[in-house]
Amino acid sequence: MTYFNKPKHIIAGENLAKGLIKRDELDVKFFKANEYFDELFEFFDCEVIDFPMNSKISGLTQKDELGLSVMINSNIPNGMINFTYAHELAHVILHIKNGITPEIDTDNSTSFTSRDKLEIEANQFAAQFLLPDISLKSQVLSNFTLYNIKYNSNVSVDVIKWRLISILTKEYGLHKIDSMKVFDSYRQCRTHETVKNSEMFSVLQEMKLNQMDKKFERDLYGYATWI
Structure with a gap:
């Protein structure tokens, strides 16, 4: 399978990481996507709020009269934090910017068992960007x-x-x-x-x-x- 056969949302996640690696002249082995979340959300003029929510909810991305915002459940396990940030970033880049409104993200939607098209795209983008x-x-x-x-x-x-x-x-x-x-x-x-x-x-x-x-x-x- 060649690079150009990959779905666009996977290419987007990979290219985002590559661009950062190239720009900052990083050793590819030690790329840490989480070091760029603040910069990326700021680039898209997106406010990020860590807030304790229902244990089933991992995150929420929305755009309203106050602007673009992402809410991250501060109660989620440490092992899910980076993936949730990358998943919400995917919603910003792939969906909100294209006029598509995603649902509230739950434990199921941010897992690889989701059957929702938007959630699959966000999951795959997130995984590709992180790794x-x-x-x-x-x-x-x-x-x-x-x-x-x-x-x-x-x-x-x-x-x-x-x-x-x-x-x-x-x-x-x-x-x-x-x-x-x-x-x-x-x-x-x-x-x-x-x-x-x-x-x-x-x-x-x-x-x-x-x-x-x-x-x-x-x-x-x-x-x-x-x-």
């Missing part, structure tokens, strides 16, 4: 364990799992069941050495050798600016 391909692949090929990635990006294991399985199935062509097995094996790695000897490392290394000798640099510097 862009160039960063995630570089992390694995630098022998990061699953928990190294989780700590570096401050995202849940579910988000990392969805992203890696997506790469294995859509880019490498593995069946989803086989991709799950590769991920489950990688999940058991506790040291850099075990990552280097894992099937996940082997698959991504083979992808790099066969298809991506120049793709990392092209992906990073060959596309539009970040907004």
Whole structure:
């Protein structure tokens, strides 16, 4: 699957991350999307409010006579905070700016089990922005364990799992069941050495050798600016 076959909302999440990496000349392995939330919401003239809400609600994006605002439930678990911010950012970029009003986001809508089109788009944008391909692949090929990635990006294991399985199935062509097995094996790695000897490392290394000798640099510097 080539870059240009990806849905536009996924390309948007990836390009946003790439543009920031390029602009700030970052090491792709250590990209932290959460460091840019304040800047991005300010760019879109969007007020962000952390407020305790019903435990089922994770966030809300709306535009009214007072302007554009995002409310984040301050009671949500730490592991959901970055994803919720990125999910609401997706609503701002993909939906509100195009005149589409999303619903209140709940535990279900910000999970990967949502069936609502807007929520699927926001989830996939969020995951792609938090863990862009160039960063995630570089992390694995630098022998990061699953928990190294989780700590570096401050995202849940579910988000990392969805992203890696997506790469294995859509880019490498593995069946989803086989991709799950590769991920489950990688999940058991506790040291850099075990990552280097894992099937996940082997698959991504083979992808790099066969298809991506120049793709990392092209992906990073060959596309539009970040907004």
